[in-house]
Amino acid sequence: MTNDTISFQQGALAVFDQDASGGETGAISRFIPFRFNPEDLNRELSVEQAQGQGQGAQPGGGGSDGGSADQGADADSGSLKEAFAINLKFDLAYREERASGNMPVKYGILPEISALEDLLHPVESETDQPSDGSEPTRARGRRPLVLFVWGERRVVPVKIVGMSINEQFFNGQLYPTRAEIDVSFEALGEGDARDNTRVSSSLKFTADNRRKMARIYLDTTASQGANINLPS
Incomplete structure (x- = not known):
């Protein structure tokens, strides 16, 4: 990731179109800066129980094979x-x-709303244009890859899973002039990074910066740990 193409003073969504196989198509196709930086960023982290864990387990005991099949949501293999x-x-x-x-100005803020809403739709290619119906059915296009840019140390590849759009005021042609949009994201993970270098580089960029920030804190508290007597 480089610092010369993104304004870190504003949060933004950097959008990259993908081909039918999920491959990258080059440079940023759309850039959507936030007009006002949101006042809140609500994040939720969880460890997903690995597939197959917990099946057949009895409450308070091991699994049906007598082992510890139910390792719980904090199992090492959980993502x-x-x-x-x-x-x-x-x-x-x-x-x-x-x-x-x-x-x-006559369109109000409908262009901004439409640009965000369009991220929920698959990218349309030239081969997706209307026809006479004689061609075989083609695979549906893929939704674009979105990078959530939040400051100079967090650039997260995401998929948008939902929007709640509240249009509040309208001009004489009923174009909205004010709106609030709640956008829900899910961060992409290692599985998505295997076939997409932009996803993998973004995840590494953000992870490296998270470790740097954690180290700043841990280095300042290391001396305090020397005064704690732990049971051997």
Whole structure:
């Protein structure tokens, strides 16, 4: 990851289109900066129990084979899941000139809403255009790869799993001029990184920075541990 293509002063979504096989298609296809940085970032981390664990286990005892089949959600083989949500606010009155360019005011903030909403839909290629129906059925396009950019140390590859859109005020043509959008994400994991170098590099970038931040804290508290007597 490089620091020269992203404004770290604003949160943003960097979007990359993917081909039918999930392969990368090159540079950023869309860049959606947040007009106002959200006031809250709600994150949830959990360890998912590995498939097959806990099956046949009896309460208070081992599994049906007499072993410890039910290792619980903290088993070493369980994968880490991360989900988070943000609330995005849009207001035509505060649209920044440098971000809006020549965007027509008459459409209100419908362009911003539509750009976000479009991330939930598969990318349409030239071969997906309407036809006379004589061609064989083609595989449905894939949704774009989205990188959630939050400051200079967190760039997380995500899939958007839901949006709640609250349009609040409208102009004379019923285009919204203010809205709040709750967006729910799930972070991509190691399985997604195997076939996509952009996912793997983003995960590594964020993980490396997480360890750096943790080390800053741990280095300052290491001396305190020397005064604690633990049972041997």
